Amino acid sequence: MSNSNSIYFPLSRNTFYKSVFSPPTSIRKTETEYKIDIEVPGLNLETVSVDIQDNNLCVIGVKEHLSEPKATYFRNEVLSGPFSRTFSLPNDVDKSKITAVYKKGFLHITINILEEKLPKPIKVVNED
Numbered sequence: 775m776s777n778s779n780s781i782y783f784p785l786s787r788n789t790f791y792k793s794v795f796s797p798p799t800s801i802r803k804t805e806t807e808y809k810i811d812i813e814v815p816g817l818n819l820e821t822v823s824v825d826i827q828d829n830n831l832c833v834i835g836v837k838e839h840l841s842e843p844k845a846t847y848f849r850n851e852v853l854s855g856p857f858s859r860t861f862s863l864p865n866d867v868d869k870s871k872i873t874a875v876y877k878k879g880f881l882h883i884t885i886n887i888l889e890e891k892l893p894k895p896i897k898v899v900n901e902d
Contacts, residue, residue, distance in 0.1 A: 794853070794854075794855030794856050794857060795837075795853040795854075795855065795857055796857060796859060797812050797813050797814045797837070797853075797857055797859070798812075798813045799811065799812045799813070799859060801861070805892070805893075806886065806887055806892060807884050807885060807886050807887055808864075808867065808884070808885045808887070809882065809883070809884055809885075810831075810861070810882070810883040810884075810885070811880050811881070811882055811883075812833060812859060812880065812881040812883070813879065813880055814835065814837050814857070814879065814880070814881055815837070815879030816837050816838045816839065816840065816854065816879075817835055817836075817837050817838075817876060817879075817881065818835070818836050818837070818838050819876060821834075821835050821836040821856075822834070822835040822874075822876070822881070823835070824872070824874045824881075824883060826863075826869050826872070829862060829863050830860050830861065830862055830863065831860070831861045831863055831872075831883070831885070832858065832859075832860045833858065833859045833860075833881070833883070834856075834857070834858045835856070835857060835858075835881075836855065836856050836857070837853065837854050837855065837857060838854060839852050839853075839854030839855075863885070866887050866888055866891035867885045867886070867887060867888065868885070868886040868887065868888045868889075869885075871885070871886035872884065872885045872886075
């Protein structure tokens, strides 16, 4: 899917962490913030780290797969194990105002846009 905002959040190479898979991610922009949703059901919150390194947002974690040790699997298409996603941040983000919430199998990350980068309405004065 292509859109005009594809210049935002390009993927960066992360050579410091070995990923088993790359979870599906959705990134969107509102008037005041960027929102990143990473689909990771079964995420172990004790293993999750969301950090800013230079101008990159780095998300590292481990998605656990509940398995039955004595079961014979005929097919297992559920991805699990360590993952990392690294995104280059646009210049208009406020790196001090980032939140991360895990809810219903998604890691939701919100990054505020710097106030000085937000559109400023100009009041029109009537001088009639």
